[in-house]
Amino acid sequence: MKFGFVMPSGNVHDALRFAEAAEAAGWDGFFVWEPVWGNDPWVTLAAIAMRTERIRLGTLLTPLSRRRPWKVAGETATLDQLSHGRVILSVGLGAPETGFANFGEATDRKTRAELLDESIDIITGLWQGQPFNYDGKHYHVTETTFMPPEPPVQQPRIPIWVVGAWPQPKSMARVLKCDGLLPIIKEVDGRYTQPTPDQLREMKAYVETNRTLTSPFDIIKEGETPLDKKVEWAEMVRPYAEAGVTWWIESMWTAPNLDMVLERVQHGPPP
Numbered sequence: 001m002k003f004g005f006v007m008p009s010g011n012v013h014d015a016l017r018f019a020e021a022a023e024a025a026g027w028d029g030f031f032v033w034e035p036v037w038g039n040d041p042w043v044t045l046a047a048i049a050m051r052t053e054r055i056r057l058g059t060l061l062t063p064l065s066r067r068r069p070w071k072v073a074g075e076t077a078t079l080d081q082l083s084h085g086r087v088i089l090s091v092g093l094g095a096p097e098t099g100f101a102n103f104g105e106a107t108d109r110k111t112r113a114e115l116l117d118e119s120i121d122i123i124t125g126l127w128q129g130q131p132f133n134y135d136g137k138h139y140h141v142t143e144t145t146f147m148p149p150e151p152p153v154q155q156p157r158i159p160i161w162v163v164g165a166w167p168q169p170k171s172m173a174r175v176l177k178c179d180g181l182l183p184i185i186k187e188v189d190g191r192y193t194q195p196t197p198d199q200l201r202e203m204k205a206y207v208e209t210n211r212t213l214t215s216p217f218d219i220i221k222e223g224e225t226p227l228d229k230k231v232e233w234a235e236m237v238r239p240y241a242e243a244g245v246t247w248w249i250e251s252m253w254t255a256p257n258l259d260m261v262l263e264r265v266q267h268g269p270p271p
Helices: 011-023 039-051 070-084 111-126 169-178 198-211 229-243 256-267
Strands: 002-007 029-032 057-060 087-092 161-167 180-186 220-221 247-251
Touching: 002 011, 011 029, 011 039, 011 256, 029 039, 029 087, 029 247, 039 057, 039 070, 057 169, 070 087, 070 111, 111 161, 111 169, 161 169, 161 198, 169 198, 180 198, 180 247, 198 220, 198 229, 198 247, 220 229
Parallel strands: 002 029, 002 247, 029 057, 057 087, 087 161, 161 180, 180 220, 220 247
Antiparallel strands: none
């Protein structure tokens, strides 16, 4: 199992400091969130790429429904070049309550799902190079020979992690096109909850049975381990590792201050 850390808040200087501390402490990945309006994640990650050497870098997550997919394809490919192949792109529908309506972004769930699906197709197609054409419901792309960028370092492509709601057929079908699962459970009453290890085993079995891509596949679990209690860390993480989780992402979204977050970063990942 690999261990990542997602930055819950702070400015670009905080993110740089935390990312350097994370690499020094042995974390495998460092992630930033992508707001509707706020600190730009791709500028931040580019700065981090220049100050680190080993740690994987990415968003957690990018709501593709409000992004131009060709812009994301260029940003991620450029960052992959800059970081010598360390990028992970995490995508999903996003949380509309974070300001979508304030800026005129689509809030309808079906529309956002359609945009997400088309965006994944376009991004992966553009990474593969020209000629590329796409004719979807929302996006139409024709091949271009005008200064096409270099492809990503990672081949066959930059890993894409996507939110998958179990047991929703359309959501899980989307997972099969990608390289990692950010799992969530849709209950019969419509609530969304975090998966248990047994539910993760079901999701893993579904992917193994139905996915036709041959690229590696990750299963990601977010959680918060207690500070300086390494025995408890291991007990908390072990059931998920046994269920097939390949990445644990330490998430301190409700931490009262950044000093506490930095202290957790410096303690390093679970043993």
